Amino acid sequence: MPSTVELATLGHRIRHHRLRIGLTLDELGAQVGVAGSHLSLIENGKREPKLSLLQQIAKATGTDVTDLLSAEPPNRRAALEIELDRAQASTIFQRLGIPPVKVTKGISDETLESVLGLHRELQRREREAIATPEEARRANTELRLQMRTKNNYLPEIEKLAEKQLKAAGHGSGALTHRTVSIMAEQLGFELIYVNDLPHSARSVTDLENGRIYLPPASIPGGHGLRSMALQAMAHRLLGHQPPTDYADFLRQRLEINYYAACCLMPETAAVAFLQQAKKDRNLAVEDFRDAFGVTHEAAGMRMTNLVTQHLGIALHFLRVDGSGAISRVYENDGLPLPADVTGAVEGQVVCRHFSARSAFAEQNRTTEHYQYTDTPAGTFWCATQTGATSDGEFSITVGVPFDDAKWFRGRETPQRATSTCPDESCCHRPDPDLTARWAGKAWPSARVHMQMFSPLPRGAFPGVDDSEVYAFLDKHAAE
Template sequence: MTSERSRQYPPREQNPVESSILGTRIRQRRREIGLTQAELARRIGISPSYLNLIEWNKRRIAGGLLRRTAEAVDLTVEELDDDTGRRLLDRLSEIAQLPELADVGIEEHRTNEFVGRFPGWAQGMAALAQSEREATVRAQIVADRLSNDPFLSETVHRMLTRIAAIRSAAEILSDYPEVPQARRQRFTDIVNEESRTLTGIAEALAAYLDKVEASDRKLTPVDEVEALFAERQNRFAELDAAAAPLASRLSSLHPGGRRDEARALAEAHLQEIVESLCRQPPIETAAARARARRRLMDYATGAVLMPLADFVSRAADLRYDIEALAEAFAAEVESVCLRLTALSPGKETPRFGYFRANAAGTIIEMLGLEGLTVPRYAAACPLWVLYRAQGSPEAVLPQRVLFPSGARFVFVARATGVGPSGFGRPRHYVTDMLVMREADATHTVYGPDPRALVEEVGPSCRLCPRRSCLHRVEDPFAE
């Protein structure tokens, strides 16, 4: 027979780190206003012993009990049950899992108490870790750029050529004093001319590096557009709201025809919003505006094809199965993958990243994921399933990966034919790849199979420290 207590109260949480920090916040607030545990329990209508369990995060609290508790401690529900605390808890839990902290002995089971009792210190720790992570990423980008940036390579080569010419002329002037004056003047002119050229090259290089170092400026049109999407977390609410009513005008049942209809509707009705977004601060150059216009129109097309409210519901029901979603909305897999990146991450909603590569291995579109380092000026790791998928066209290939940093992800790739097809025609493919953290993948059909191989991969050869990798083609930039 079920007892009254078991009907009234939820079961004990198994993992306190995953539980809410509400209990700690309630305990701290109760002490701040001078309430005893017994008095607060009386006001909200529960026993002191059960309140004690709540305050130590042994029981969850929600609904009417949460509202009564908030009123009893003179706070609103929003002030008491703030998502900021949970996000901070998640960030600190990630920090505790960093490989470099494995031997420190962090009391992970007390993370929620730390956040609740010392929110300022917790924010500081998270900010410090974020700063360190950003510095590491910047260093990796610089290493990548020094190794592969064609402008730097060409400029350094030109400088070395001019320096060699100056040195040769100077050696002749120094080692052969008997050279006639007319010829000496010729070599002096060479030194003078090459020095001026070298100065111009050096000034151009300095200006270029100044632009690289300017934290508030973007290096290329690609960087400007990526900054816009990163600031919005790949979601544009104004486009979603305006696109939703247009979905009812779609009539084609074929994915290609339906996409063309959605594109035409987006261009006819959403152009003004797109142009407004293209004028926002991260977009500074004409080239970036043209690129942003294309990317935003792709987003708007997806918003017409898959209205956000319907898509959120169906995606959860289908556990984020890209093929099932493509069938449900009569859309292409590429559109589904891009739409998934627009979802706001939540307790059971993963944060998705997206990559698209052509047959040459060039990443032609990217919506990155925090913690996943991707080379900007060189090919990515050849072990990524992104490159393997074109050997099995139209098949969905999942891959569990482990990066040198210790970060674990699940990649899901599918190669799709593009361009005209027919007998005697060559087939061309592009690969779409969805990316999610391994922990997030448990909420999807691609949840990691414990029997599946975990493949050790890296960002690229120059940024990867795995010296023993059989597929390495370049040495790491730095040991």
């Protein structure tokens, strides 16, 4: 069946040729043997004419069937009317509940242009606002659950990373910046470090001139520069296209992070290291971190990719900020975590008795904090490392069920806690005696988190300022 747009275009072309020779609907209808009302339905795109009727109309109007069936609107006015019909038939417009504009001869082309301008802007904004906060949280939760069914392991990306490393001549040890540069060159890119990178972007890739722009190499914690370069390359290697929605954006971000981790901690070498540590009953995130020259967080997260798949150990990973809110999470060991009605865990506050929070009270933060925690889902052993950034303090936790603690360093810890969360009496409800003493006598000034008022980032690449990026590329392309 012809599409609505095709029928509308056909109808406009028939009307154009009818009016060109000065015939009314009834006059043309009389010549081709149908009622004028029937022709009206055809001209308005409401009815598909038979080929025999089209042949008669073509003959009566002095044209041919091929011309009538052309996909091109016969004139600018027809093009405007067809575009407006299509815009008003879209879901974006219909869910507004606004009556459509009925096009008549009295509506000028300028008025149609103005109305279409509003429709185009509505569609542009709809494309940019690709998710509400709730939709984004649901998409993130769905992705996390999908990865849990795969043990957080993506074999295709593992193989791709090993192939690229081998081609660049990397054998063992920490991945050097020089090797990362070679990997970029083999893809046709040059790594360039600049001081004026757009503030909304971690890196910018110039596809036309084969350049990947990164922050200055002098930035503290140079591990991040290798990762950012690898992530930029991953978009090309994985064939990513501009994200179609927020779920696609999150999937792409997960994949580029995964690829970077595979390069910094290659599967073959990393699994051999972890298997030997398990054999020695001396598994430790800090040893894994130091062996590959990465951050504690990167090492902990990489263990979630490999430990279940290759060592048969279920585990959990948490990044928690100083207030106890979860900013990054993975678990396949049944650790009871707080969740909202959408199933999202990010942003929820973990029990204050968890190692992820109790570690903040430790005096010595240079080593890992070990703890057993009894929960309604069983006992878990955890190793937590704390740190701080300009945004405040945070903790990184990797933990396992009690029976698997035997493979890890720190299993002898006497530190033990009990959590009954989600029971509110565990740590969310004040002590009854203190409540009786202070209820109605306290008035704290709440610290309002400004992110409460921040809209979800917009744009094809959420949060990136396109005008800033394009101006940056234009400036550096001339250098």
